[in-house]
Amino acid sequence: MRPYRTEFTRALVDVGRARRQHQPPRRQVVIVGAGIAGLRAAERLRERGFDGSIVFVGDEPHKPYNRTPLSKQLLAQTGRLTDLRLPVYRELDALWRLGTRALGLDLARQRLLLPRGEELAYDGLVIATGVEARHLPGAPLWSEHVWSLRDLADARGLSRRLALGVRHVAIVGTGFIGCEVASSLRKRGIEVSLIGRGKALMASAIGGKVGTLMTRVHRRNHVNLLLGRNPVRWGTADSPASDRTPAGVGVRIWLDDGSRLDADAAVIAVGALPAVRWLLGSGLDISDGVLTTASCHGVVREGTATGVVPSVVAAGDVARWPNLMIDATPRRVEHWITASEHGQAAADALLLGPGQAPPFTPLPRFWTEQFGVRLQGVGRPGLADTCRLAEGSPRALEFVACYLRAGTVVGAVGCNAGARLLEYADLIGLPLHPRPELIGSLPGPVPAAA
Amino acid sequence: MVSIGDETGVTVTFPKGFHPAEQPIPAAVPAVFPTSPNPMRTTGPLDVAPLVDLGGYGGVARAGRPPAFTPNARRRRGRLLRRPGRPQVSVDNNRCRLYAICQMEAPASFLVARDGRLYYDTAPATTELTRVRQAARLCPMQAIALRAEPR
Numbered sequence: 001m002r003p004y005r006t007e008f009t010r011a012l013v014d015v016g017r018a019r020r021q022h023q024p025p026r027r028q029v030v031i032v033g034a035g036i037a038g039l040r041a042a043e044r045l046r047e048r049g050f051d052g053s054i055v056f057v058g059d060e061p062h063k064p065y066n067r068t069p070l071s072k073q074l075l076a077q078t079g080r081l082t083d084l085r086l087p088v089y090r091e092l093d094a095l096w097r098l099g100t101r102a103l104g105l106d107l108a109r110q111r112l113l114l115p116r117g118e119e120l121a122y123d124g125l126v127i128a129t130g131v132e133a134r135h136l137p138g139a140p141l142w143s144e145h146v147w148s149l150r151d152l153a154d155a156r157g158l159s160r161r162l163a164l165g166v167r168h169v170a171i172v173g174t175g176f177i178g179c180e181v182a183s184s185l186r187k188r189g190i191e192v193s194l195i196g197r198g199k200a201l202m203a204s205a206i207g208g209k210v211g212t213l214m215t216r217v218h219r220r221n222h223v224n225l226l227l228g229r230n231p232v233r234w235g236t237a238d239s240p241a242s243d244r245t246p247a248g249v250g251v252r253i254w255l256d257d258g259s260r261l262d263a264d265a266a267v268i269a270v271g272a273l274p275a276v277r278w279l280l281g282s283g284l285d286i287s288d289g290v291l292t293t294a295s296c297h298g299v300v301r302e303g304t305a306t307g308v309v310p311s312v313v314a315a316g317d318v319a320r321w322p323n324l325m326i327d328a329t330p331r332r333v334e335h336w337i338t339a340s341e342h343g344q345a346a347a348d349a350l351l352l353g354p355g356q357a358p359p360f361t362p363l364p365r366f367w368t369e370q371f372g373v374r375l376q377g378v379g380r381p382g383l384a385d386t387c388r389l390a391e392g393s394p395r396a397l398e399f400v401a402c403y404l405r406a407g408t409v410v411g412a413v414g415c416n417a418g419a420r421l422l423e424y425a426d427l428i429g430l431p432l433h434p435r436p437e438l439i440g441s442l443p444g445p446v447p448a449a450a
Numbered sequence: 451m452v453s454i455g456d457e458t459g460v461t462v463t464f465p466k467g468f469h470p471a472e473q474p475i476p477a478a479v480p481a482v483f484p485t486s487p488n489p490m491r492t493t494g495p496l497d498v499a500p501l502v503d504l505g506g507y508g509g510v511a512r513a514g515r516p517p518a519f520t521p522n523a524r525r526r527r528g529r530l531l532r533r534p535g536r537p538q539v540s541v542d543n544n545r546c547r548l549y550a551i552c553q554m555e556a557p558a559s560f561l562v563a564r565d566g567r568l569y570y571d572t573a574p575a576t577t578e579l580t581r582v583r584q585a586a587r588l589c590p591m592q593a594i595a596l597r598a599e600p601r
Binding site for chain 1: 547548549550551553554561562563564566583587588590592595596
């Protein structure tokens with residue numbers, strides 16, 4: 001037995017030596033943007049057994065935190081700062097370059113350009129810079145009375161301003177953020193005026209019909225709705241003499257119907273634009289977000305020729321990709337759940353390469369809560385041409401609405417519906433009332449007769 | 451040329467620059483979309499082949515009928531299964547708003563019933579853990595907590 005053992009041990013040592021000689025080079029993944037998508041990408045890389053180094057390059061001075069309570073619990077003062085923590089189930093062992101803005105990208109040399117001429121080499125790059133709040137032309141964003149709401153610094157500044165005896169806030173924009181801010185501020189007893197372009201709230205996301213129902217909810221909760229109007233002129237204490245506000249008025253807004261609105265503070269929530277300015281000149285297609293293939297890989301465009309970059313993936317709000325579950329048109333999706341899943345898919349795509357990575361086909365899911373009304377949606381209701389009530393009662397604010405495009409379901413929105421929405425999530429891509437043979441081929445559970 | 455295991459009598463020789471991990475894996479299922487500049491390459495630029503199915507993002511997990519809600523059998527018999535290292539699931543009732551995202555992610559461990567309550571498995575089976583973790587990640591209210599039993 002003994003000689004065999006020695007030989008065996010020696011062979012093992014030799015194997016180890018050979019392995020060390022031919023060790024593959026240590027790889028480095030750089031994740032630009034320390035948000036939820038970047039965090040989930042790093043977590044997934046570690047789960048998959050990637051043992052190289054991971055470097056986060058983030059603009060904000062914070063590690064990834066949950067942005068969703070900023071407009072809800074944090075502004076309504078019902079939550080705490082610890083609500084912003086995100087769970088991570090794997091040791092990330094990452095290098096955090098926080099407070100560092102990426103300045104450029106050199107695709108040919110695989111280098112990320114950082115301030116002061118620093119270059120960061122990468123073998124894989126995850127672009128997850130997310131979006132920035134859109135600015136309204138002419139709005140005095142430098143004023144201490146005018147805020148937009150995107151990150152923790154905005155939320156803190158706005159909260160500090162509200163604590164200084166603000167009684168009336170004007171909100172410009174009737175998207176999810178604008179409506180959630182209105183709900184949170186009303187909960188604190190602050191008067192709210194909501195200025196919006198469209199006739200219904202959140203109409204671009206959930207359609208006019210459900211939007212009208214939510215408009216009614218806001219009106220019942222004494223939100224001063226100024227719909228179908230645009231701000232044209234702004235006045236603050238620092239404005240020129242003609243627009244200067246008197247003492248005691250924080251901000252004065254002139255609307256395009258000739259009316260005038262005085263408020264102690266204003267919140268601008270008119271959507272967001274992808275943060276892609278640092279990618280200008282890199283060769284990547286960055287028209288309305290970083291264009292990627294269906295499997296998250298970056299696309300280079302030179303004239304009419306296009307190419308896929310295997311070492312660059314994009315995830316989160318910044319990426320524009322075709323969700324093949326809906327159709328082949330590349331679009332951006334600004335949902336928190338989708339951003340999480342997108343980060344994971346991007347990490348997988350980076351590991352698999354463009355030849356093998358499966359297309360990322362998530363079911364877009366979103367939720368919002370305003371004045372105690374829980375609204376949640378699946379799919380892309382914004383793309384629909386018709387909206388049908390599937391079940392429940394809109395009067396009682398307990399219903400599910402299905403959204404159809406050319407006869408097939410593209411989305412569904414549930415209002416205080418809980419798990420009833422799940423049955424309609426499985427209908428996406430099918431007609432609302434599928435024939436029995438279609439139901440037989442349905443992968444999901446058989447829906448109840450609607 | 452490098453040879454290993456000379457003493458054992460068995461000689462394996464590798465050409466210089468060879469590493470087993472860098473060899474292409476033959477089980478390549480070409481995807482229709484997108485097209486790659488080099489479709490024969492089986493991994494990305496990082497040379498890590500993802501072999502484990504970690505449960506999933508969108509669509510992938512939803513293929514086929516979702517499993518029914520089946521909480522841990524031993525738990526049902528009244529005995530809580532406590533093992534060191536196995537997470538204990540708890541849901542904060544003050545936070546949960548019944549969006550049922552957890553039921554979409556892990557249907558075997560979470561159920562938002564018609565009575566407007568959330569039923570969940572406090573000690574999910576090991577096979578369910580990846581899905582339960584994903585449910586905790588995606589919970590809109592971040593109400594699901596996974597706490598490992600102390601060893």
